[in-house]
């Protein structure tokens with residue numbers, strides 16, 4: 080069969096699989112199929128059925144899990160989606176990330192970016208979600224983020240497995256002259272009970288791949304699931320307990336050289352000049368290369384080992400262009416204060432808060448200001464990428480969350496077309512949003528253009544990482560509330576002044592993109608919470624600062640969850656109500672929310688007196704389609720406040736792997752607690768002050784509380800899991816600090832005002 | 837420079853002031869020990885030197901006198917060390933990047949204190965940072981490994 084014919088047939092299958100997956104849109108460009116990228120990389124004897132499955136002649140099955148494995152267990156659950164329908168055990172398959180391709184566009188990530196609450200089922204919201212699907216397909220954005228991977232894949236990848244299974248049965252039916260309906264599949268083989276014949280998938284693969292693939296295969300009902308819904312042994316666990324070289328930083332290629340970068344600490348500003356003679360004279364140093372990009376500017380040292388490069392980089396004297404904008408915390412915060420003075424644009428505006436506040440008696444009112452700082456991601460694996468440019472072909476190995484973006488950016492930098500650039504997505508030693516950026520891969524590509532065809536691995540120092548992040552933006556909130564006779568809130572007004580992440584991020588991806596409209600991320604976690612208050616306004620004001628900001632685990636929810644849930648606690652206190660009871664009343668219309676609130680309260684022993692010297696705090700945040708309540712219990716020790724226990728109840732609609740979800744929930748909470756207790760990024764002289772884990776630390780083993788986690792499944796839709804544990808953690812802790820000490824700390828990190836053990 | 841790693845004596849063409857971490861990773865191709873901070877603050881690079889956990893980023897090859905064990909050298913014949921098995925059973929790792937260092941610290945701890953208390957674990961593991969927050973399962977896995985080794 081000729082190449083063109085093959086592609087057409089494959090293309091048909093992708094279209095069919097998409098339809099079977101329930102994502103058909105009456106829109107020509109959307110329906111136009113995307114080629115199966117696996118066609119180009121089949122090994123001898125291997126057959127592919129769709130972008131998610133390859134079967135070798137020997138029966139080896141490879142499942143492509145096209146999302147970045149950065150700890151969240153996504154490759155295991157993605158593989159289980161296909162394996163479930165393909166009747167395979169997870170230990171029978173190999174999982175790989177696969178190539179960068181539009182075939183793996185993430186529709187759910189885009190849908191979550193729309194300005195609707197997750198419980199908004201209005202026709203407008205649904206139409207917009209469908210539209211995001213079309214847009215996602217057209218852009219072909221292969222992104223791991225927004226806790227969307229499994230939601231996006233749930234139908235698609237099961238449909239891919241089901242289609243492959245039925246096609247294998249068709250091949251067996253033909254071979255044996257029997258009806259496909261009389262065939263069964265199990266453990267990687269097709270069998271015919273009446274005749275006792277069996278054939279492995281491997282034996283049938285080549286014949287099956289030549290057939291018109293089965294379409295519209297019904298997906299198995301939940302009752303029939305063997306893998307999904309049950310804890311699986313993670314497919315990446317053995318590699319991770321044996322120290323296998325699976326990370327970007329472990330890439331090793333023949334004749335490879337090593338490099339590190341030093342970029343202008345005045346973020347984004349140019350390098351005026353550099354003197355590299357001393358560095359070049361050092362042992363092991365091969366080259367010093369200037370780097371100029373739209374993201375950052377500086378130089379790279381290329382050397383025999385990473386250490387030679389790191390050492391020599393200290394010896395390069397660079398003269399940096401400084402910024403003209405605000406240079407330190409005080410000047411930056413002045414921008415926030417100024418912005419907070421203007422009205423802002425509301426994303427929620429129920430009733431009329433202005434009227435409600437106009438005649439409010441003083442004792443029914445509360446007014447306060449909250450602040451959260453900039454934060455670095457500090458992924459455990461320092462930033463790195465490896466690039467190899469030879470004969471007009473570029474290969475980039477990068478631990479990254481956006482391979483199609485990396486491919487397009489690097490290809491453009493190297494002056495080749497995207498088809499000549501191959502992106503290899505390695506395992507990620509943490510991502511948290513940092514690795515959705517293209518800077519590391521871009522710099523590595525520019526260095527590879529100067530290494531005469533030798534591959535180069537570019538590893539950043541930790542100092543470079545902390546000082547050149549795209550930070551979680553700082554934010555300032557002005558909050559007001561009025562309580563009624565019964566103590567319940569009758570008016571809530573929350574205004575957030577913060578930089579727009581989208582406005583900072585999109586020009587890094589698309590340097591020529593014009594300004595964008597409203598950015599829902601600025602108010603995520605505040606405008607879309609399931610509370611009914613008669614007069615309720617949530618508004619945002621954009622702050623312009625020179626600090627690049629980006630996606631940080633749970634994005635706007637990490638900021639606004641803190642503001643909103645501390646405000647709720649303050650309201651309950653003013654109204655003389657129990658914070659849990661008050662929330663339950665406000666949430667009466669949202670039983671799923673009330674369900675997790677009750678569950679977390681019950682696990683924590685809420686309502687029963689805490690042990691002597693202990694206190695508890697409560698918070699709730701709906702995010703990424705899931706519903707999460709957390710209770711933090713703390714105690715006063717001589718050395719400071721100790722975290723005792725965290726109770727988490729999360730409703731995720733459908734829990735595909737409860738053990739992985741449990742891990743994500745406490746992981747997310749620890750991430751949020753680490754930040755709340757002690758993390759901040761400060762600026763002085765136009766540069767970031769912090770530099771390494773000695774001044775930007777995170778929770779350590781002795782500080783880690785006990786966790787109790789409950790995963791519920793009452794929500795009507797499946798929600799995300801990778802980020803949802805983070806938003807309620809900080810406010811629950813701050814509310815506990817208030818309960819313990821009587822101090823209302825309205826500024827993170829809490830360590831600015833109270834000591835932790 | 838000569839160093840003995842996982843029972844083999846390696847002859848490495850490096851300067852004596854090169855940190856052991858980089859000699860292992862970039863010269864010897866032993867990539868289990870990870871680079872995390874370079875200043876002894878994260879534990880990702882932990883190896884065992886004569887029985888004690890050591891941050892390989894903060895010791896020069898020239899100063900290494902004894903036997904170095906890395907994660908690659910803790911198990912025999914492609915099997916798993918009991919601590920690795922406990923890690924697998926408790927499904928500890930998330931991104932996994934810190935885990936080689938965590939496991940090396942845990943092995944050193946258990947060699948020292950076969951049945952550690954929670955406080956012993958706090959003390960021995962506080963130098964190993966995990967940004968994914970796997971601590972609850974690390975604690976459970978250390979207790980499990982202690983039970984496994986006691987039963988064996």
Ligand code: FES
Pocket residue numbers: 870871872873874875876877878879880881882891892893894
């Ligand atoms: S890299 Fe050695 S302690 Fe962090």
Ligand code: FES
Pocket residue numbers: 150459508509929930931932933934935965966967968969970
């Ligand atoms: S598992 Fe990711 S840093 Fe520990």
